[in-house]
Every structure is written in C-alpha cells, then in structure tokens.
C-alpha cells in the first residue's frame with residue numbers, strides 16, 4: 001500500500017488508516033459498527049457488546065447516525081463515551097440530510113469536544129423512505145463530497161466515506177458512481193467503507209474500477225462491510241442495508257437450512273449465515289482486503305463466531321502507530 005495517511009492529530013488520536021497500519025504483519029484487522037441505543041435495555045446491550053469486542057482489539061468501532069439527525073444527541077453522547085471510557089478507536093458517522101452547514105459545523109465541534117477525530121462523512125437518505133426523493137436542506141449540502149471538504153477545513157479530522165460495490169441506487173451507472181467516490185477521496189477522505197454485499201466479486205470489481213480511474217486514490221483502503229445473517233428475519237434488514245435483494249444462491253442456502261417444516265430450523269439458518277460470512281471473509285482476506293468491517297446490530301455473538309472461525313481470538317493489542 002503506497003498511501004500516506006495524514007499526520008496524526010495534535011491530541012495523539014490515531015487515524016483509522018494509522019490503526020490499520022498498526023496491524024500490518026499480523027492478522028487482517030477487523031472493525032465493528034454499532035448503533036446508538038434507543039433505551040436503557042439497548043444501552044446495556046450495547047455496552048455488553050462493546051466490552052466483548054474490546055478484548056478482541058478491533059482496529060476501530062463506528063457509531064451510526066440516525067436518518068435526518070434522529071439519533072443526533074445519542075450518537076454524540078455514546079461515541080464520546082467510547083472515546084473516553086474504552087480503549088477503542090471510535091469513528092462517528094455524520095450525515096448531511098436535514099442539516100444546515102451551520103448545524104453540521106456545530107456537530108463536528110461537538111464531536112471534537114468529545115475527543116473524536118475520526119468521522120465517516122455521509123449524505124444520508126431521506127428520512128422515512130430511504131428510496132424517496134432527496135431534498136437538500138436549503139442551507140445544507142447536496143453531496144457528501146462537499147461535507148468532506150467542510151469537515152477537513154474545520155480542523156485536524158480524519159475522514160472516511162461510503163462506497164458501493166454494486167453502485168449507489170441513485171447513480172446512473174457504475175462509471176459515474178466510481179467517479180463520485182474518487183471525487184470524495186480527492187476531497188480529502190482517507191478511506192471508504194463499503195455498503196454491505198454478499199458477492200465478493202462485486203467488492204473486487206469496485207476496487208479495480210477505483211484503481212483504474214485513479215491509481216493514487218485507488219491505493220486508499222476500501223474496507224468491506226459484512227453482516228452475518230442469523231435468521232430469516234434478518235434477511236429483510238440485510239436487504240435494506242444492501243439496497244438490493246440478496247443473491248439467489250445465498251437465499252437458497254438459507255431457505256434450505258430453514259427446512260420445509262412448519263417451523264423454521266433457526267439453529268440451522270444461523271449456522272448457514274455464519275458459514276456464509278466466514279467464507280466471504282476468508283476470500284476477502286485472500287484477496288488482500290485491508291480490514292473486515294462487521295455490522296453487529298449491537299450484538300457481539302455472531303461476529304465473534306465468524307472471527308473465531310477465522311482463527312481470531314483474544315490477542316494482545318497491537319502497538320499503536
């Protein structure tokens with residue numbers, strides 16, 4: 001990898017890219033995505049997952065930001081707690097939807113006050129219906145690329161962006177989708193995290209497209225996002241997050257595991273889901289993926305099982321760059 005990350009911040013908080021580098025020569029690093037909790041029970045579940053993952057030394061953990069700012073206060077509060085009260089490296093998601101530039105600037109300030117230097121910059125989807133018509137806030141931004149520039153101009157922040165192995169659902173074609181991703185990287189993003197996918201070839205083709213369009217930006221890490229399916233019910237959630245139906249071969253495997261009986265064979269579906277995620281992770285590692293990013297829905301068990309299948313365990317933390 002030839003990409004040179006921006007220098008570490010004055011506060012000494014490493015960037016995501018520096019954290020990935022600290023794992024070089026060891027097993028491919030992993031990272032996890034959390035969601036801000038909705039209530040006390042959700043908060044307790046999140047913290048159980050946080051403490052379990054903490055023992056496994058993920059390269060970073062990210063915290064989503066609800067549509068249109070619906071989780072603003074919780075995202076800022078919990079991400080700040082992760083920064084202050086754990087050994088984890090938190091990445092705060094930030095979305096443009098529903099916010100003026102002044103509000104976005106003040107949110108970035110709130111993140112900085114909480115000790116957060118790594119931000120995943122996103123446009124976000126229209127609240128209510130993610131596939132509905134997109135309307136820019138009258139004093140906001142149109143595309144994530146503009147928000148990358150705003151965050152970078154505000155100070156010493158390390159920025160990541162979203163990428164889409166099958167293209168974003170609003171992009172006219174894969175070439176323009178790739179060009180928009182490269183524009184976000186040129187604007188100052190240091191890496192991207194992909195939308196979840198179930199065909200590794202889609203990830204590999206995205207990587208090839210970016211490298212062909214701009215070899216220098218193509219050297220920045222493209223981090224694949226995975227979600228182990230644990231029940232037929234989570235298939236719907238996975239399809240929402242993929243923005244596409246699951247591949248027929250994956251659905252067929254899960255349905256076969258569920259069986260023909262009146263009751264779904266839940267244990268077999270879960271086992272198949274963990275196997276599918278493990279096989280994808282093995283291929284991604286073989287293909288040189290820089291990190292494996294897991295959607296956890298604030299549960300540690302399924303991701304831990306995939307990691308155990310890959311031979312990951314509780315290991316000493318790598319030295320930070």
Ligand SMILES: Cc1cc2nc3c(=O)[nH]c(=O)nc-3n(C[C@H](O)[C@H](O)[C@H](O)COP(=O)(O)OP(=O)(O)OC[C@H]3O[C@@H](n4cnc5c(N)ncnc54)[C@H](O)[C@@H]3O)c2cc1C
Nearest residue numbers: 064065093122123124143144162168170171180193194195
């Ligand atoms: C890893 C990951 C994490 C996410 N986390 C969250 C979250 O926490 N909260 C949340 O609400 N959503 C989240 N999302 C969803 C994301 O906000 C949506 O997918 C959104 O529709 C696209 O965001 P973006 O940042 O890629 O937008 P953009 O990069 O702005 O792209 C939006 C659309 O505009 C096109 N486009 C971009 N630039 C231009 C241009 N210059 N001219 C014309 N067209 C252009 C793009 O191809 C795309 O079709 C996440 C997505 C991913 C992959």
